[in-house]
Every structure is written in C-alpha cells, then in structure tokens.
Amino acid sequence: MPRYASIWFPYLLAESVTRKRPELRDGPVVLASRQRGRMVIDAVNAPAKAKGIHVGMVVADCKAIFPDLRVLESESGKGEKIIQALAEWSIRYTPFSSVDLPDGLILDTTGCTHLWGGEKEYLESIEAKLGGYGYTVRCAMADTIGAAWAATRFANPRCIVKPGKQKEILLDLSPEALRLEASVLERLRKLGLKRIGDFIDMPPSVLRRRFGAALPLRIGQALGQEMEFVIPVEPIEPYRERLCSMEPIATAAGITIALRNLLEILCQQLATDGMGLRQGIFRAYRIDGDVQHLEIGTNLPSRNPNHLFKLFEHKIATLRPDLGFELFVLEATDVEPVTDEQAAIWNAASQNDAKIGELLDKVMAKAGRESVSRYLPAEQYWPERAVKKAMPLWEKPVTPWRTDWPRPIHLLSRPETIEVTAVLPDYPPMLFRYKGKTHHVAKSDGPERIEQEWWLADGLYRDYYCVEDESGARYWLFRSGPYDAGRPEWFIHGFFA
Amino acid sequence: MEAEVKREMARQLQSKIDAMQGLGKRSERQQRNALSPFGSAFPGGVFPMAAIHEFISYEPSDAASTSGFMTALVGKFMQEGSLCLWIGNGTKIYPSGLGHFGLKPDRIVFIDAPTAKLALWIIEEALKCEALSAVVGEIKELGFTESRRLQLAVERSGVPGFIHRYRPQAENIVACTARWKITALPGNTVDGLPGMGHSCWDIQLLKVRNGKPDSWQVSWSGNNFAPIIEKHIVPQQERNVG
Numbered sequence: 163m164p165r166y167a168s169i170w171f172p173y174l175l176a177e178s179v180t181r182k183r184p185e186l187r188d189g190p191v192v193l194a195s196r197q198r199g200r201m202v203i204d205a206v207n208a209p210a211k212a213k214g215i216h217v218g219m220v221v222a223d224c225k226a227i228f229p230d231l232r233v234l235e236s237e238s239g240k241g242e243k244i245i246q247a248l249a250e251w252s253i254r255y256t257p258f259s260s261v262d263l264p265d266g267l268i269l270d271t272t273g274c275t276h277l278w279g280g281e282k283e284y285l286e287s288i289e290a291k292l293g294g295y296g297y298t299v300r301c302a303m304a305d306t307i308g309a310a311w312a313a314t315r316f317a318n319p320r321c322i323v324k325p326g327k328q329k330e331i332l333l334d335l336s337p338e339a340l341r342l343e344a345s346v347l348e349r350l351r352k353l354g355l356k357r358i359g360d361f362i363d364m365p366p367s368v369l370r371r372r373f374g375a376a377l378p379l380r381i382g383q384a385l386g387q388e389m390e391f392v393i394p395v396e397p398i399e400p401y402r403e404r405l406c407s408m409e410p411i412a413t414a415a416g417i418t419i420a421l422r423n424l425l426e427i428l429c430q431q432l433a434t435d436g437m438g439l440r441q442g443i444f445r446a447y448r449i450d451g452d453v454q455h456l457e458i459g460t461n462l463p464s465r466n467p468n469h470l471f472k473l474f475e476h477k478i479a480t481l482r483p484d485l486g487f488e489l490f491v492l493e494a495t496d497v498e499p500v501t502d503e504q505a506a507i508w509n510a511a512s513q514n515d516a517k518i519g520e521l522l523d524k525v526m527a528k529a530g531r532e533s534v535s536r537y538l539p540a541e542q543y544w545p546e547r548a549v550k551k552a553m554p555l556w557e558k559p560v561t562p563w564r565t566d567w568p569r570p571i572h573l574l575s576r577p578e579t580i581e582v583t584a585v586l587p588d589y590p591p592m593l594f595r596y597k598g599k600t601h602h603v604a605k606s607d608g609p610e611r612i613e614q615e616w617w618l619a620d621g622l623y624r625d626y627y628c629v630e631d632e633s634g635a636r637y638w639l640f641r642s643g644p645y646d647a648g649r650p651e652w653f654i655h656g657f658f659a
Numbered sequence: 660m661e662a663e664v665k666r667e668m669a670r671q672l673q674s675k676i677d678a679m680q681g682l683g684k685r686s687e688r689q690q691r692n693a694l695s696p697f698g699s700a701f702p703g704g705v706f707p708m709a710a711i712h713e714f715i716s717y718e719p720s721d722a723a724s725t726s727g728f729m730t731a732l733v734g735k736f737m738q739e740g741s742l743c744l745w746i747g748n749g750t751k752i753y754p755s756g757l758g759h760f761g762l763k764p765d766r767i768v769f770i771d772a773p774t775a776k777l778a779l780w781i782i783e784e785a786l787k788c789e790a791l792s793a794v795v796g797e798i799k800e801l802g803f804t805e806s807r808r809l810q811l812a813v814e815r816s817g818v819p820g821f822i823h824r825y826r827p828q829a830e831n832i833v834a835c836t837a838r839w840k841i842t843a844l845p846g847n848t849v850d851g852l853p854g855m856g857h858s859c860w861d862i863q864l865l866k867v868r869n870g871k872p873d874s875w876q877v878s879w880s881g882n883n884f885a886p887i888i889e890k891h892i893v894p895q896q897e898r899n900v901g
Contacts, residue, residue: 571759657722
C-alpha cells in the first residue's frame with residue numbers, strides 16, 4: 163500500500179528572503195512586483211498575514227494602514243527554483259520526491275518511514291529540519307496524493323490519515339481541498355455545496371454533467387479510486403548502488419574496497435534480472451563537493467565483478483581524493499539482457515566469446531575504443547572502400563569475401579608515386595623505381611580497371627597491374643587515368659605475399 | 660614386450676621434456692598432415708602449437724610474404740567459429756588480401772596499439788586467453804625478457820603466437836621456440852604460361868629449439884603448401900637480402 167506525504171510551505175517566498183535576513187523575521191514582510199503601473203503583493207509572511215494582508219493587495223493601500231510594512235521586490239521564477247531545490251534536498255527522506263507547484267512537495271514515503279521510527283516521527287523530523295532552515299511547514303500523510311494534499315492545507319497540522327480513512331478526513335473539508343478550478347468552486351458554492359461531504363457520494367455521472375470531468379476525477383484521486391502520477395525530481399535508476407563512508411576515504415585501498423563492494427551488489431542485482439552491464443559509471447563524491455567519475459564500457463554484457471573491477475582498476479589512480487571521498491555511487495548506465503547464460507553450459511563457443519569479450523574490454527580500456535576493429539567486406543570495388551569496420555564488433559558478414567581478383571596482403575594507406583618505364587600504352591611497366599631502387603619486372607598480370615564510383619567521389623580510374631620483379635617480390639601498381647592526357651601518373655599501392 | 664613398454668615410457672618422458680622446454684603439450688588436435696612440410700624440423704616431428712614463432716623481415720616485399728605465410732599458418736590452426744587477434748602498431752594488413760590464404764578476414768580482430776610498449780602488453784594479455792585460436796603480433800623490437808614473458812604465457816594457455824619483427828635493430832637472442840625468415844621466390848607458372856602464377860616462398864627456419872634448422876621452397880596453391888621441385892630457384896647467396 164503506498165503512502166504519500168505532502169509538504170506545504172504557506173509562506174515559501176517571503177520566508178526564503180527572511181531566513182537569510184533574520185532581523186526581518188518577526189515583522190510583517192511582503193514581496194511585491196509592478197503590475198499595470200502599481201505595486202501588487204505577491205507573497206506575504208506569517209506576521210503580515212496575521213495583520214490581514216493577503217496576496218493581490220496593492221502595496222500603497224497596505225502602506226497606508228501599516229506604515230512599518232517592509233516591502234521587497236519579488237523575483238519572477240524564484241519560487242520554482244526554491245521548490246526544486248527543496249525537492250532535491252528531500253531525497254534524503256525518500257528516493258521519490260517530486261515538486262508540487264507552486265508551493266508544495268509530494269514524497270512517496272512507501273517503505274521509508276520506519277527508518278525514522280514511524281510516520282509521526284518522520285513528519286516531525288521533516289518539520290524540525292525545515293523549521294530550522296526558517297520555513298513554516300505543514301505536513302500530512304495519507305494513502306493518496308489527493309488526500310495528503312487536502313489534509314496538509316485544510317486539516318489539522320501534522321495530520322496522519324490512517325490507511326483507508328481518506329474519506330473520513332475529506333467529508334468536513336471545503337471543496338478547495340480537491341484542487342479544483344475556480345469556476346467549478348464558484349458553481350459548487352452557488353449551489354450551497356460547502357463541504358466535500360455534501361457531494362462526495364453523488365454518482366460520478368451526475369457530477370460530471372454538472373461540473374465537468376475534473377470533479378469526479380479529483381474525488382477519485384483523493385479516495386484512491388483513480389491513479390495519479392507525479393514525476394520524481396531525480397529519476398530512479400534501476401541499476402545504481404550507493405555506498406556512504408563514515409570517515410572520508412583517501413587511499414587507493416579504501417576506494418578499491420568500496421568499488422568491489424558496489425560491484426558485488428550490482429552484479430547480484432544484474433544476475434537476478436538476467437542482465438549484463440555494457441556501460442558503467444563509478445562516481446566518487448569528495449567531501450568538498452567535488453564529484454569525480456570513472457567510466458567503463460564492455461563489448462558483451464557482463465556481470466562478472468572481477469572482470470568489471472579489472473576494467474576500473476587502472477583508472478583508480480586518476481582519482482584525486484585530496485581530503486577524501488564520502489560517498490561512492492556505481493551506476494550501470496547501459497545494460498543488456500544476457501541470453502546465452504544457459505547455452506554457455508553446453509556450448510564452449512559462447513564461453514569463449516565471453517572470454518574474448520573480456521580480453522577486448524581490457525584492451526579497449528587501456529588503448530582506447532578505436533584501437534580495436536574487425537573488418538567486413540563492403541560491396542565496392544575501389545580498394546580503399548572495399549572493407550568496412552564491423553559495427554558492433556560482433557557483426558556478421560552479409561556478403562562473402564571475394565577472392566576472384568588478386569588483392570595484396572599489405573596495402574599502403576596512401577598510394578606512393580613511382581617512376582615507370584612502359585613499352586607501350588596499356589602495357590604493364592618494364593621497370594619501375596620505388597624508393598630509389600629500380601625493379602625490373604619479370605612477370606605481370608593485368609590490367610584490372612577499377613573505376614571511381616561517381617556517386618561517391620570524382621577522379622580518374624585506375625588500371626591495376628600485379629607485377630613480379632626478378633627476385634620474386636610482388637607489387638600492386640596502378641596507372642591513374644588514360645595515356646592520351648599527357649604522361650599519366652603511376653603509383654604503388656600494395657605488396658603481395 | 661618389454662621393449663614395447665620401454666619405448667612407450669621413453670616416448671612419454673620425451674613429451675614431458677618437450678613440454679618443459681617450451682614446445683607445448685602434444686594434443687590430439689594437432690594436424691600432422693596440414694603442416695607436413697615443416698613438422699620434420701621440430702622435435703618429435705610435430706609442428707609445435709603452444710609456442711612463440713618469431714619472424715624477421717627487412718624488405719616491404721618480404722614483410723608481405725611473411726604476413727602471407729603467417730596467415731596461411733593461422734588459417735590451418737583456426738577452427739570453425741574461433742577468433743584470432745592481429746596486434747600491430749600501424750599495421751598495413753589489407754583484410755581483402757587475407758582471404759587468398761585460407762583465412763576468413765572477419766574472423767580476425769585487429770588491434771592497433773598506440774605505442775609499441777602497449778602492443779607488447781596486449782600481445783601478452785591475448786596469449787593468456789585460451790579462447791583465441793592464434794595471436795599475431797607485429798612489433799619491431801623484442802627483448803629477451805619480453806620474449807620470455809610471452810613464451811611463458813603461451814606455455815600456460817597453449818595459444819600459438821606469431822611475432823613478426825619488421826626491420827629490427829638486431830637479431831638478438833630471444834626465448835622464442837623458432838625463428839623464421841620468409842622471402843619471396845619467383846612464382847611458378849604452368850608450362851611457362853604468361854602471368855604471375857602462385858605465390859612462392861623461400862622459408863628458412865633459422866633457429867629451432869632442440870630441432871634441426873631447415874629450409875623449404877614452397878608455393879601456396881589450392882589452400883595448401885606445395886613443395887617446389889623446380890630448377891630456376893635462385894640460390895640464397897645470389898639474391899640481395901637486407
């Protein structure tokens with residue numbers, strides 16, 4: 163059964179100012195902004211409210227009645243920022259905290275309150291903490307977000323609605339407690355429905371016809387008959403483990419122990435879900451607020467703590483603990499299902515794949531991701547483009563490798579110019595000079611004409627010749643373009659075995 | 660009968676000694692026939708699988724021949740579905756060309772190490788991984804200590820390692836089982852027909868532990884080594900080497 167806590171800050175904006183200027187706290191303070199040529203009050207604090215000042219009054223009128231009123235300029239958008247920060251702060255009470263604009267928070271406290279000794283103690287702790295910061299806070303707890311919201315604002319302070327008792331608390335409250343629009347409230351008031359109890363038991367179809375779809379929906383949400391969702395300020399990562407340390411940790415040995423513990427827990431969790439880690443981040447929070455992180459990636463999903471530790475191991479030295487780390491967080495940012503676990507018992511090949519995957523992970527962690535590549539045939543003739551990198555590394559070739567044309571075993575990444583003597587045009591060269599050495603051609607094959615793919619690049623075609631010199635060394639030469647345009651250039655492009 | 664028992668015992672002892680001397684354990688999967696021309700030089704007449712083979716070349720064309728010969732050897736070792744690692748530091752290998760030597764180029768994972776030191780580390784790590792069917796390393800310099808580390812890794816895992824040293828400073832003493840030098844020979848064509856013919860190599864086994872250094876002239880045709888019995892082979896001394 164879920165439990166929700168609602169926190170309401172009745173004087174949020176005014177108190178965000180007075181908590182930093184305590185001398186103002188006991189007197190009436192209002193925040194005002196210029197609207198249509200006059201100063202209008204946007205927010206008030208508790209003493210001002212006690213004097214009857216409310217939001218929407220004109221500052222000049224209030225000043226006339228209370229000359230000692232302190233008027234401060236209000237900032238637009240400040241309320242959202244403060245409430246966001248407070249929602250992030252309240253993550254210490256529950257992992258699921260969300261913003262309830264304009265001046266409240268909703269916490270999903272399911273399974274959290276026993277850590278504070280009970281729901282009452284939980285709310286007391288929140289009130290005391292926020293009170294210490296200078297905020298007036300109203301809290302309530304209920305089974306539904308709607309009921310908790312209503313109880314916070316319209317019931318007794320620190321109201322804990324017992325499980326299943328939402329309806330009892332709502333009966334005596336005014337319709338405003340249902341988070342309705344002003345027009346609906348106006349219509350309810352006109353019809354004399356002053357308490358929620360007056361209409362809560364009416365059939366929803368009747369309410370919907372008279373007051374629109376919002377009213378039955380809000381009633382349903384407050385009673386728990388309709389689902390209501392809120393967005394947490396920090397999304398809950400499914401694979402994230404945290405480890406707090408009592409004392410700051412400043413040694414590599416300490417960090418190693420922390421990392422090993424976290425990996426152990428994370429891998430267990432991954433194993434129960436049948437998942438494996440592909441990408442992981444290890445974050446270390448230093449006591450001065452600095453956050454450092456180490457990242458790893460794997461080729462195959464892995465949940466072997468020893469292997470993952472090895473990937474992190476040599477990066478530990480890059481952390482700068484200075485005064486020490488107080489919190490370590492390990493998160494699997496990318497996971498993939500491990501499907502072949504069962505097959506691995508029977509099939510040695512998949513076990514081998516895992517071993518090779520671990521080896522390549524190690525290499526990539528040390529030499530960089532780009533250093534490892536596998537090649538597949540590409541359906542192109544131009545030699546530089548005839549192979550492509552396999553992405554990902556385990557991609558299977560879709561077309562077979564061609565062996566019908568001679569291709570060298572060593573290819574120069576950039577063809578090098580050579581000087582050539584050829585007997586006749588379109589004949590293989592008789593001799594060629596490469597790197598200051600003259601090679602007499604004894605045997606040759608060719609030409610093999612390879613055209614540029616015009617849809618990819620412009621340029622001359624190449625006539626490739628395989629030639630063998632007198633010692634038996636074999637080369638792959640080409641002439642760029644035809645003879646008729648002056649002296650064509652010759653290049654060496656590769657070496658045959 | 661007694662002689663038979665003794666012979667069997669001697670054979671077992673010899674295989675133990677071989678294992679201790681870095682020639683690897685004799686396993687059933689060794690294919691005698693596939694590597695038939697070269698087995699004879701090695702102790703026991705078997706091409707050692709769990710060993711480091713060192714190759715030295717100086718000319719670009721010889722380097723290509725060496726790569727071709729290594730590819731052919733790796734192709735013989737590869738089993739269906741297994742992988743081979745090719746580690747280099749700026750390697751020039753063209754995958755499309757490997758297919759001619761009985762090796763599917765997509766079964767090779769190429770690793771381009773940023774430094775030679777890192778390349779050595781990767782070769783050692785790779786040799787420790789039993790799941791690989793072969794490891795090829797292209798490095799310039801290999802010291803005695805490093806070679807011993809590689810040899811020890813191989814003896815434990817049984818993965819054959821081929822180290823290709825292109826233009827090393829010196830042919831220093833290393834702990835590898837064998838040292839080879841491959842040079843290209845003029846191709847053999849049938850009945851003097853025009854064209855290039857099959858690749859031919861002069862294979863020199865310069866050093867081999869407990870074996871007899873030897874040399875072979877073979878051609879690569881039909882995915883197999885075929886000895887050349889031709890007359891036009893140029894003797895080694897007359898060719899300009901180095």
